[in-house]
Structure formats: structure tokens, C-alpha cells
Amino acid sequence: MAAPKTSASRKLARVREQLPCLAHYLPLNVGTSGPLPRAAFEAMEARAQQELLSGRHRPDEGPALQERRELLRRALGRVINAPPGSLALTHHTTDGMNIGTLAFQWRPGDEAITTTIEHVSGLLPLATVRDRFGVTVRFAEVGMGGGDVAGAIAALITPRTRLISLSHVSYSTGALLPLKEIVAVAHRQGIPVLADAAQSAGAIAVDVQDSGVDLYALPGQKWLCGPEGTGALYVRPQLLPELRLTFAGYASLSHTPGVSSHDQAGHYIPQPTAQRFEVGAMSWPLLAALEGSLAWLEGEVGYAWAWGRIARLARLAKDSLAAIPGVTVLTPNNMAGLVSFRMERVDPAAAVAWLWERGYQIRSIPELACLRVSTGFFLSEEELARFCAEVERLARERPPAAPQSPQAPIPGA
Ligand SMILES: Cc1ncc(COP(=O)(O)O)c(C=O)c1O
Secondary structure, three states, rough: OOOOOHHHHHHHHHHOOOHHHOOEEEEEOOOOOOOOOOHHHHHHHHHHHHHHHHOOOOOOHHHHHHHHHHHHHHHHHHHHOOOOEEEEEEEOOOHHHHHHHHHHOOOOOOOEEEEOOOHHHHHHHHHHHHHHOOOEEEEEEOOOOOOOOHHHOOOOOOOOOEEEEEEEEEOEEEEEEEEEHHHHHHHHHHOEEEOOOOOOOEEEEOHHHHOOOOEEEEOOOOOOOOOOOOOOEEEEEHHHHHHHHHHHHHOHOEEEEEEEEOOOOOEEEEEOHHHHHHOOOOOHHHHHHHHHHHHHHHHHHHHHHHHHHHHHHHHHHHHHHHOOOOHHHOOOEOOOOOOEEEEOOOOOHHHHHHHHHHOOOOOHHHHHEEEEEEOOOOHHHHHHHHHHHHHHHEEEOOOOOOOOEEEEEOOOO
């Protein structure tokens, strides 16, 4: 006899109905892309239809479209408690990390600090300023990210340190880094902090104002379940005057009606807000889709409900996986929605393929020779138990290693 439905299970069922891909496979790789909800698809389709049938950029819709962009910035702002005017729309996390890193007036001999558990999206902009401006990049050795990360960073600060750039949640180990503590250490020395929010925005409660972080780069397509090609960069308003534009275009300019976008000397006047980091046209169907996802998350799912479930399911996954013989969990106790684990004598790429054949989508992290599972809010406890049972079976049966494909020089998402 089926167990009677509680209001919690009815709510989960309602949420899951909006994610049609759950009928086909279990998306346990939200850290790369979250499942698309119906609301996002419908909004994207409606906008694309409108463009197809009624035309694009019609003179009668200009102000309304700009208003939509502002509503989207504000909806994204509510996810991380960012005040109006502090967000620029971007195309992904990587955009924000590049804009943020390149916004400083770098000089030869300047230094930047990052950690040893970073994604290339943060590392490559640092490599760019190293190669172009002679900046030294220092790496805080933080192991899996479970120890004194703020202390490891503090030990590398010198009078030449100009930026601390790191992930709020490490994509590889799943560690949730103590952002507020790191910012406090940095700000004591007048150093700004740029954080990669790919694995935190939409996965955990974030308050950029409380943490004091200066720049926070987030994606739309991961824990916020938006489409690829969307994201945002938060800029602490007080820092704005110190930053420079690397990319600039008409969207960076002040558009106050009746006010010139140039000063008397003929210089451009940028937007007074973080919007100055926007450059030009963006895809309206994609922006509409992200708006649809956020409206669904905020209005029907509820952020607090989603974040509570993600945290509980991640702990459950960590404990259940750790109990499997031959499995070692790498994620420390300070964690968010990612759990990384190694399987003795099991090739990670072969394990990903084996699990995919059984309907479970996870990813491997080649740098750590491990697997990574993301616990989305839509996942049921039974599904997680079934997934762990498959991992246990895999640990016992050990599939043959997949044919070695050439390793990409840069690890992917
Ligand atoms: C920590 C981290 N940063 C950056 C990225 C890249 O994200 P995006 O595709 O939004 O640039 C990812 C994952 O893809 C990530 O996990």
C-alpha cells in the first residue's frame, strides 16, 4: 500500500511536475546545468514567437524591454540580497570573473591571491593579468577546503596584494569557503574580494551585503535553473568608482532621457550603476527564460524551501556515500550542494558512463580523479537512496575503464 501523501511530499510532487526531464533521467549535475522548468521554456517560447510573428525591437516596446532587464536584475538581486543598481547582466559566471578581474588598474609587480581548488573560469582571468601586466598570482594551499582557508590566504597577503579571487563554493571539492571571514581579512588591508558564485548562487542562502564581498559573479543556468547564456555580476556600490571598464558599448552609457551620454569635454558618461558593465544586445528569449525560472523559484518553489532541501540532501548524500565500502568522500563538512567522492579502482569517466546508462547524470572531476554529485531541491530521498545503491553496486562490480580520450588541456564545466 502506498504511503499517504504529506503536505511536504505533495509540494515536492508539484515542484517536480514543472521539471519534465525528471521523467527521463535524474539530473545530479546541477553544478553544470540545472534542469529547465516549464516556466522558463514557456517564457522563452513566448518571446521567440513574439519575435517571429510581431517583429523585433519594435519602436513601441523599447522602454518596456529595458524595464524587463531591470526587473530581471532585481530578481537576481533578491537571490543574493544585492541592492538595486548593483548588478550587471552577463552571459555566464566566466563573464563576471573576467570583468571583475580586469576591472583593476594592474601594475607590474602587483599580486593576486587565489586558492588551489579553483575553476579555470577564475584562474584564466588571473593568468591574463599575469601575462599582460606582470601580476604575480599566489595560491593559498587549502587542501580540500575544510581547514583554515582565511588563515592560508592571510599568510600570503603582502603590501602588493591588489585582489583576492576565489570561489564561494569549490567546484572540485564542494567546500563552502568562509567568504565573510575572508572578506574581513582582506578588507582590513584594503584588498577587494572577487568571488565565483557558480556553485553558491541559488544553492545556498547568500547575502552579499552581509559578507561585504566586492564582486560576485553568478550564472543563470546552474542552481537557478535558467538557460545557458545568462548570468550576472554584483558590484559593491562603494567600489564602483575604483573600477575600470574593459569592455564598453552603448549599454554601458548613461541613458537618462534628456541627458547627454557625453560630458562637455566629449568623454562618455557611463551608467551610474553596475549596469555600466553591460555592453550591448542580449538574447531576449534567454532573458525571458531566466525571468521565468526565477519567478517560479521565488513564487512557487520558495528559495528557503529549496536551500533547506539542497543542504539536507547533500548531507544525506555525503553520509550515504561515505558508508559505501571502497568510496571516499572528499567534500569537507563545510559544504553546500556538491559532494565529491572517489571510488577505489573505478575509473571516474567509466563510472559516469555506467551511471548515465542507468539514468543518473553526474560528472567526474579529472583534476581530483573523482566523481561529483549535485543535490538539487527537486530530488527525492528515495531517488538519492537508489542512486547510492547503484554506486554501491558499481563499487562491487567495477566496470572496465573507458577508452582513454585525450585529456582536454583546460578542464571543462
Ligand atoms: C566554480 C565554477 N566557476 C565557473 C564555472 C563556469 O560557469 P559558466 O559556464 O557559468 O561560466 C563553473 C561551472 O561550470 C564552476 O563550477
